[in-house]
Amino acid sequence: MFPLKADHSIRDRLYWNFFNMIPFLIGSIAIARDSLKWVAVYIGIALFFFLVIEFRFACTHCLYYIRSKGCVKCMMLSGVPKIFKARPGPHSSFEKAMTILGALPMFLFPVYWLVRDPLLLGAYGVSWVLFFLTARRYECVRCLNFECPMNRVPSDVKKEFENEDRLSGNFEFSGKGIRKSCSYLCVSLRTKHEFKDFLYWNFVTLTILFSAGIAIGISSTGWLLAYIFIVFFHFDILEQRFFCTHCPYFVRGEKSLRCMMNWGWPRHFRPRPHPPGKFDLVITTMGFIVVLLFPLPWLLKMPFLLGAYCISILLFLLTIRRYECSRCIYFGCPFNRVPVDVRKEFEKRNEFEMGKRV
Ligand code: SF4
Ligand code: SF4
Incomplete structure (x- = not known):
């Protein structure tokens, strides 16, 4: 499991915005073959969803939004002024309905053009599936947006987080947090795949x-x-x-x-x-x-x-x-990015475990 993530870096934003751009690019290519005006409409629908509907009805409940000062700082949006007041706590049914109703036109709008080219339609579907699968696997398990329906942080970790008020800076969550505690360190390295x-x-x-x-x-x-x-x-x-x-x-x-x-x-x-x-x-x-x-x-x-x-x-x-490379135990691989001290600690433990078994 990854430790909770309190901040997002520029690399996080670049990676996730690049990933998110792919289905929009495919949709735009399909529409552009017919008319550039409809591409502009498509872009307008997407921007309206992200900057108005999602921003007001979903993001205002997110801890990253609530904690940001002046402009939002999260892995998807950055530098956008907080025009809506923060609303800590769960979403209302109305807010959930509005978010779903706002998202549907954005996903479905390009389908009219995509169905004419099965290759583009397939690529559009695959890129969205890959986007959500990757977010679910690697970000939703450590995301502080506990109100999001995709959030997968275990309830005991959420409770611990809320109880100990870790946001006050008493504890380092991302990166260094792994290395401060040996138990986190060992849990973070991936000794087995599923x-x-x-x-x-x-x-x-x-x-x-x-x-x-x-x-x-x-x-x-x-x-x-x-x-x-x-x-x-x-x-x-x-x-x-x-x-x-x-x-x-x-x-x-x-x-x-x-x-x-x-x-x-x-x-x-x-x-x-x-x-x-x-x-x-x-x-x-x-x-x-x-x-x-x-x-x-x-x-x-x-x-x-x-x-x-x-x-x-x-x-x-x-x-x-x-x-993966940052928690992989194949230390001989040239792509491996596990810090040297973590490697040594792991190898020492491993030798100890092996010694106990002999
Ligand atoms: S839980 Fe997942 S989908 Fe929801 S805001 Fe966090 S990273 Fe995004
Ligand atoms: S590329 Fe190398 S370090 Fe990265 S996951 Fe694969 S084997 Fe491990």
């Missing part, structure tokens, strides 16, 4: 592979089969042999793999419980480069799929870096 992690990360990966696969498949079934073979060869043979065999999730696994990327996949190679060498990393990197560059000749002929491919890769990298 099946739902595998489902989420494979969904994200599939958005990349699908954009490429569609672009290739439209031109040639033979090349599509070659691409599928390359993808399987890389992930199942090359990556598993040269990268995964050094990973603690692989080393600890049973007969089959149980990690956020592979679930139930047979382990073809013996574990190597030491960091990967330069040769291992070079082979893995080369495999990745081939997988990523292979579809480019086909994607270059289809600008929308090329855009979808690049944005999916960017989202994958940004999301994994933000939310």
Whole structure:
């Protein structure tokens, strides 16, 4: 579990606004093929929802809104003046109804144009699903907006937070908070993945592979089969042999793999419980480069799929870096971002646990 998040950084705002822009961009592309005037209407509807309806009926109950002085500071909106008075406490039924009624036109407006192009319609649906799934997984579990229906902070943590008045600055919530307390530290590192992690990360990966696969498949079934073979060869043979065999999730696994990327996949190679060498990393990197560059000749002929491919890769990298690499126990991975002192503490504990078992 992540610790509660009291403040959002500029990076948080950039990441979440970029993520939120994607479905709007897709909707606007579909509408723009017909008329730019309707794009302006679409933008107007979205702005009216975010800056008036949601702002008045949902945000005024949020702790980030209530705590901000002058302008709002949260992961989605920043620098917008607080034109409505804060309303601590739960939303009324009227406010809930108004928020839903305001959101519906925003989601449904572009559908009239999207249905003409199944590819755009699919991309629009997938981008919204991915946005909400990612928020639910990584932000709703540590969000101070306890009134939000998506909030997933456990009730005991909420109570503890409210009782101890931690907002007064007695306790550091984000980042440093993990490192102050050993129990938080150990809870924060991810020692085990669940099946739902595998489902989420494979969904994200599939958005990349699908954009490429569609672009290739439209031109040639033979090349599509070659691409599928390359993808399987890389992930199942090359990556598993040269990268995964050094990973603690692989080393600890049973007969089959149980990690956020592979679930139930047979382990073809013996574990190597030491960091990967330069040769291992070079082979893995080369495999990745081939997988990523292979579809480019086909994607270059289809600008929308090329855009979808690049944005999916960017989202994958940004999301994994933000939310997984900072708590991953594969310390030998070059992307790992767990602080050195946390690593050492974890390794010391791990050795102690192993010693106790022997
Ligand atoms: S609980 Fe989730 S959806 Fe609700 S405000 Fe917080 S981050 Fe956003
Ligand atoms: S550090 Fe990041 S990229 Fe490396 S294995 Fe862990 S989650 Fe994956």
